[in-house]
Amino acid sequence: MAKKLRIGALASGGGTNLQSIIDRCGDGTLSAEIALVISNNPDAGALARAEKAGIPCQCIDHRRFENREDFDRAMVAALQEAGVELVVLAGFMRLISQVFLDAFPQRIMNIHPALLPAFPGLHVQRKALEYGARFAGCTVHFVDTGVDTGPIIIQAVVPVLDDDSEKTLADRILTQEHLIYPRAIQLFAENRLRIKGRRVRIEPPLDPPEQAMTNPPL
Numbered sequence: 422m423a424k425k426l427r428i429g430a431l432a433s434g435g436g437t438n439l440q441s442i443i444d445r446c447g448d449g450t451l452s453a454e455i456a457l458v459i460s461n462n463p464d465a466g467a468l469a470r471a472e473k474a475g476i477p478c479q480c481i482d483h484r485r486f487e488n489r490e491d492f493d494r495a496m497v498a499a500l501q502e503a504g505v506e507l508v509v510l511a512g513f514m515r516l517i518s519q520v521f522l523d524a525f526p527q528r529i530m531n532i533h534p535a536l537l538p539a540f541p542g543l544h545v546q547r548k549a550l551e552y553g554a555r556f557a558g559c560t561v562h563f564v565d566t567g568v569d570t571g572p573i574i575i576q577a578v579v580p581v582l583d584d585d586s587e588k589t590l591a592d593r594i595l596t597q598e599h600l601i602y603p604r605a606i607q608l609f610a611e612n613r614l615r616i617k618g619r620r621v622r623i624e625p626p627l628d629p630p631e632q633a634m635t636n637p638p639l
């Protein structure tokens with residue numbers, strides 16, 4: 422059997438994206454194994470999910486460190502010790518420093534609940550609603566030094582509906598997050614992602630969607 426990609430997951434919150442990765446590893450759609458889950462938050466639901474799945478997990482509380490670099494060094498040491506080849510940020514609410522980027526060059530992914538480059542940062546579903554966007558969505562991207570700025574791997578689009586609340590829109594987006602994050606990781610595991618400047622090529626290419634979407638429909 423081919424060697425499985427060793428993933429390290431960083432999560433601060435409930436961990437539904439982590440769960441989707443755990444589940445896809447479990448059913449074999451993702452030829453990867455989660456070697457380590459780290460949370461900066463001792464109360465993170467993500468830690469409970471990892472424990473339940475029998476995955477090694479650690480809480481590394483950022484408040485114990487004097488600065489971001491020292492916190493990152495502690496996480497890098499734990500991830501390297503676990504033999505991690507790809508780091509996935511799954512609702513990880515801390516910015517990562519150059520120390521972390523240098524340890525895993527082009528080997529860190531993030532998921533963001535907006536169609537980047539629109540709405541980077543926080544509270545983005547609310548911002549999409551307030552702006553009056555007709556489509557929202559989510560993005561998996563490689564991580565670089567900026568906030569939600571790295572090369573884009575895959576995006577999913579959802580309509581914004583007239584009666585949407587922040588919660589209903591976030592839930593619609595989250596459903597897609599759980600599909601595209603494992604997909605992006607599988608493409609990495611198959612060594613099919615090539616970063617060329619800002620663009621990520623998939624080798625061999627996959628067929629693009631045939632139709633444009635409009636909201637409201639034509």
Ligand code: GRF
Binds near residue numbers: 512532
């Ligand atoms: C997701 O919306 C993700 O896109 C964002 O943080 C949220 C994490 O949710 N980065 P969960 O902890 O995976 O449920």
